Amino acid sequence: MASDTHVIIDLDALKHNAGIVRSSAPNSKIMAVIKADAYGHGMMRVATGLSDVDGFAVARLDEAITLRQAGVKKTILVLTGFAKVDEIPQFVSYDLDAVIHSEHQIELLNSARIQRPISAWLKINTGMNRLGVEPSSVVRICYALELSGKVRLPVKLMTHLACADDMSSTATEEQIALFDESINGLTGEQSICNSSGLLGWQHAQRHWVRPGIMLYGGAPFCNRSASEDKLKPVMTFKSTVIGLRTVKKGARVGYGGTWLADRTCLIATIGVGYGDGFPRHATVGTPVLIGNQKAPLVGRVSMDSLNVDVSEYRQIKVGDMVTLWGNDLAIEGIAEKSGTISYELMCGITDRVHRVIKGAMDGE
Ligand SMILES: Cc1ncc(COP(=O)(O)O)c(C=O)c1O
DSSP states (O other), X not given: OOOOOEEEEEHHHHHHHHHHHHHHSTTSXXXXXXXXXXXXXXXXXXXXXXXXXXXXXESSHHHXXXXXXXXXXXXXXXXXXXXXXXXXHHHHHTTOEEEEOSHHHHHHHHHOOOSSOBEEEEEBOSSOOSSOBOGGGHHXXXXXXXHHTOBOSSOEEEOOOSSTTOTTOSHHHHHHHHHHHHTTTOOSXXXXXXXXXXXXXXXXXXXXXXXXXXXXXXXXXXXXXXXXXXXXOSEEEEEEEEEEEXXXXXXXXXXXXXXXXXXXXXXXEEXXXXXXXXXXXOOTTOXXXXXXXEEEEESOOOSSXXXXXXXXXXXXXXXXXXXXXXXXXXXXXXXXXXXXXXXHHHHTOOTTXXXXXXXXXXXX
């Protein structure tokens, strides 16, 4: 029997979560982070579904161009900015905001031939040590950008928080303080917060917040569930039982024969595997939900299937629907059992998995 493996994308949950952002940061504009195909939820679908936000952030220029060409009119921020001089005119023609995170980009700007200045955000490295200019150089760089005549003034200012998912970390206050110190006297709009930042550090919300994971209903904090923040999962990953067999005590299940039955067991084979985006590193005991009962993974995950022990649930039939994560089974639990994070699981759903859209798109 063929499996019915699909993800449900719940646009009403997306809108609900956007409402939580709005009420949590009522004085800020919202830049919805929809990079990497909106964390696997479908970039265009999410952009259309999020009618109430003020702008979008993507990682790369081509993502931004796709949005503009599809008719998106709002602010679009390209988080990595530009890497080559010939990309800069596209920021003008598509009216995109660029992140400037290195002095090298200022040299590129100076050599670019553009008709109008671009809208730019100077990214300051306050502790993430990924992209961003050093705090001590911010005032000098802003002056250089002003002299270049290639950016709209005043230059906007941003940073990114490294540890905001942990409320007990002191790093976030340190990053916020360093940001404030480094921009002393500069008047551009500011943006500091991702999802956990905006929920946990209200004084850092500033002009724009940049939520990603909370829009999709993932937990922003490492030790607090999404439902505690009233967030609803947008993605529910489903498949079906495609086989049932009884194995005797001592039988091995799956590749490598790594799992050994310690008694006679009923094993259900589910028609989903790492070829669909279910993590191959999910460990024995990772739960799937069949009806309202949890059944533990046994053996290794294969490309197209995985096995669970359903000995306790004799009423199971081939064709029964199984939830891998989403509604009623938090994705964070599956991520933890697989040595990863919800972000990676959401982004990893492969193309062969059907997307079933629930909830109304705006305008429908
Ligand atoms: C610069 C930047 N801002 C905001 C976000 C959104 O973060 P989160 O999904 O944790 O809300 C990201 C995500 O990686 C990011 O890179």
